[in-house]
Every structure is written in C-alpha cells, then in structure tokens.
Amino acid sequence: xxxxxxxxxxxxxxxxxxxxxxxxxxxxxxxxxxxxxxxxxxxxxxxxxxxxxxxxxxxxxxxxxxxxxxxxxxxxxxxxxxxxxxxxx
Numbered sequence: 001x002x003x004x005x006x007x008x009x010x011x012x013x014x015x016x017x018x019x020x021x022x023x024x025x026x027x028x029x030x031x032x033x034x035x036x037x038x039x040x041x042x043x044x045x046x047x048x049x050x051x052x053x054x055x056x057x058x059x060x061x062x063x064x065x066x067x068x069x070x071x072x073x074x075x076x077x078x079x080x081x082x083x084x085x086x087x088x089x
Contacts, residue, residue, distance in 0.1 A: 002025040002026065003024060003034065003066070004066050004068065005022050005023075005061075005065050007021070007070060016043070017040075021033035022035045022060050037057050037060070050074055050078060054078065058080060058081075
C-alpha cells in the first residue's frame with residue numbers, strides 16, 4: 001500500500017481549514033484517512049496556524065509515507081524530518 005501525508009480540506013468558502021492526514025494515496029482526498037496527525041489554519045494568527053503531532057509524523061515518514069509539497073513545508077516549519085533507526089547488527 002502506498003501511503004501519503006497530505007491535507008484534507010474542511011471549512012467554508014473563503015474560510016479554509018485543513019487536517020493533516022495519513023491516507024492511502026490511491027484514494028481521493030475525501031476518503032477515510034488511516035490517521036489524522038494535525039491541522040493547518042491558514043487564516044489564523046501565525047502561532048495558531050499549524051499543530052502537528054511530531055512523534056506520529058516521524059513514525060509515518062520513517063515507514064515510507066510520502067508527504068505532499070505543502071505538507072513538506074509545514075513539516076519544515078515545525079522542524080519535523082524523517083530519522084532512520086540505527087541499523088541492527
């Protein structure tokens with residue numbers, strides 16, 4: 001299964017609200033996500049715009065999930081990046 005991390009849009013016209021979701025990439029963005037790991041409010045104050053569970057995001061990145069371009073930018077703002085576990089001998 002190919003997994004991606006992307007935004008799922010909610011809200012109304014001109015008042016967008018997004019959830020950061022982990023979802024099977026073959027499904028539409030309206031499909032049922034595997035997990036919701038955060039949110040993004042682009043029209044809120046800067047300190048309230050993004051909240052992402054860094055532990056879960058890192059888990060999914062380390063297990064091969066591919067973030068969308070926008071989510072990559074959000075992860076960069078939050079300081080989230082994939083960390084590979086040390087190799088077992």
